Amino acid sequence: ALSFKISSPLPHANHLLIWRPKTVAYPSALQARTRYLFELKEDDDACKKAQQTGAFYLFHSLAPLLQKSEHQYLAPKHSLLELERLLGKLGQDTQRIEDSVLIGCSEQQEAWFALDLGLNSSSSINASLQKSEMEKELKGSFIELRKALFQLNVKDASLLSTAQALLHWHGAHQFCSRSGQPTKKNMAGSKRMCPSNEIIYYPQMAPVVITLVSDGTRCLLARQSSFPKGMYSALAGFCDIDPGELERIRSSSLVQL
Template sequence: MSLYCGTACRRKFFWCYRLLSTYVTKTRYLFELKEDDDACKKAQQTGAFYLFHNLAPLLQKSEHQYLAPQYSLLELERLLGKFGQDSQILEDSVLIGCSEQQEAWFALDLGLNSSSSVNASLQKAEMETALQGSFIKLTKALFELNVKDASLLSTAQALLRWHDTHQFCSRSGQPTKKNVSGSKRVCPSNNIIYYPQVAPVVITLVSDGTRCLLVRQSSFPKGMYSALAGFCDIGESLEETVRREIAEEVGLEVDRLHYSASQHWPFPNSTLMIACHATVKPGQTELQVNLRELEAAAWFSRDEVATVLRRNNPSNQQQSGAVPFWLPPKLAIAHQLIKEWVEKPTCSPLPA
């Protein structure tokens, strides 16, 4: 009897947890909004909107970081009237998430369909004055945003860009139609459905046991070094991509590797960064840098990397000569990968 009661209580607790799970409730709600146009339109009535202009988010400066303001549908309709824009532009908004209280969040770009660059510039300046903020390129602002806003705005920019560049069917050449949430586009002539896509990229921190390999490309900010990264080729597994990229770029052969974590990254378009650790074969650490891919590559000791990680603002100190190099900011998965190597030198790798 007592065993039965104990089992029944555990089952009751399990189902109560399932019913009250915020994550499950929110996930199911977002799924409904993506699949049901009427439900999504209803959610817009009580939702919040983030604004963009030519893929640059509207931001307001607050002390040492940027904040992304939200606008209700009513506020947005008033603003559109003030800017002389048709409220039909609201149909171009995309769903980017929701709060735990099921307030839906949307993103809308006010500048992608401007008729001329002159008009767009005048319109942008007028909007910034009225909104008491600035439309700032995400590449410039990303690392001065809080984690929540950085994630939402990265998702928003990726979705807005995808819809802007995928307005025609690749089979029929006819215009495609976006659903209300922006989770897909459909070609009315043949019912082909197009979904937003991301490109898989592996980013790998290579180690020889006591040192890690850091590299820089010419496109990097001055003095910044990071982990090796490269796009997956068609037909490759992640493991094969890691081995190929390391061989191509620095002429080393991987001995072991293991997965660490992943991150959506909005640049240059929309990628899924898949972070790994790799070790190279003992005694085979001489670098043969592919200068078509990299500007420089070098081995760094754990102490050297730990010193740079401790700097509050390594980029400024590097430019003043206080440190020899600096690392990607904390929000980037490359930073987390390097920090993980410094703090956990005895990870258990798997054979490549």
């Protein structure tokens, strides 16, 4: 990849711009992983093939499956074969796996997917699976991510946050806003398309402001009644369209008090 540096204009009338190519080196592993993920998002056949050797994180109504280990939570992964066996044991169609979404991959190009078995399937006639039945079978618990986030390692916390956001987006965008017809996701879950008019929808991020208010020696934190004991957070809220940076900070702080 090349980047260019522009020198300051010369002081005489005919200003000259000098472009100096500068080589930027990217770690080969990072570059390979990024290209691999892009390929899976653009090629349904490649993504389906990646599921054969990939790993799946399971959710139930947007709550991830976790297992308690001393003072932290672990996020177990399941192979495609294990997932197919689970669905078969619970009397479910393996076609439900098509509802999974791609959330990342390892340096060895093991693709990671997330699948919510607590939502009605868009690719299967089967409805939501019973939470208690699955927890017993999987030897874990489906726990609200917000409550468990700080007891997860950094990798799992990041992956599960990405997975939850993507699964939520797909659940909320089942229909085309123009035609009203059902939309269909690609294999990776990186987009949805309306078959009737070919409009493509991509996952969106909400404009959220997180603010740490400080007087120099202390900071303002808050907690909700649903928070676990000892948990506090900085103030956060949605921001309006371009009210100005300072106004965003004021609004997001005051509305939470």
